[in-house]
Amino acid sequence: MPKMVSLFENYEQQYSVLTADITSQIGLLSTSGAKDRRQLISNIEKNVKEAQELLEQMDLEVREVEMSKRQRCGTKLDCYRAELKRLTLEYIKARSIKQGTFNYESTEEFEDVRINEDQKQRLLDNSERLERAGKRLEEGYKVILETEEIGTHVLQNLNEQRETIQRSRGRLRETNEELSRSSRIMNSMIMRSIQQRIVFFVVGACFVVAISLGLYLGFSK
Secondary structure, eight states: OHHHHHHHHHHHHHHHHHHHHHHHHHHHHTTOOHHHHHHHHHHHHHHHHHHHHHHHHHHHHHTTSOHHHHHHHHHHHHHHHHHHHHHHHHHHHHHHHHHHHOOOSSHHHHHHHHHHHHHHHHHHHHHHHHHHHHHHHHHHHHHHHHHHHHHHHHHHHHHHHHHHHHHHHHHHHHHHHHHHHHHHHHHHHHHHHHHHHHHHHHHHHHHHHHHHHHHHHHHHO
């Protein structure tokens, strides 16, 4: 996991260099000539695009950072998005001010400016789409975290229910064993009772026979 944090920080360093270049190049727009200005515009738009791609990579890396550092990295990423949007607006404003007072020396130069105006609008649209996409990804990630939390609670409940069932089965086995012992004891008691009755019956029969025999012998005399 520290590897992911290091990668995020590497993206941060690249982003800082790009935004510093964008800031300095925007400042040069107001004093540049026609050729230099076109090159500056090309460089700024290229750097802004690279910065947007870096933010997308940073957004992916935030999801891999350990929980204790994820919120801090997410806050940084939100600040970087706001900074890039601010720089984009400053760039558009600087170009608009320059174009309002610029004397075009040729039709080709005018067409270049008109085309760049379309690029400017696309750049702003891309910045807004990037911000919206980041928010949607963040919302989706929150849903994933909530789903994961719910799944964890469900698994915990299932585990508790399994332990309860296992304890119930253990008690049921103990009860069955007690019933088996009780049944054996009852059978043993019944058998002893039957044996005692048989012995009592035999003794009684012998006693009756003995009395009858004694009476018979007495009458015979």
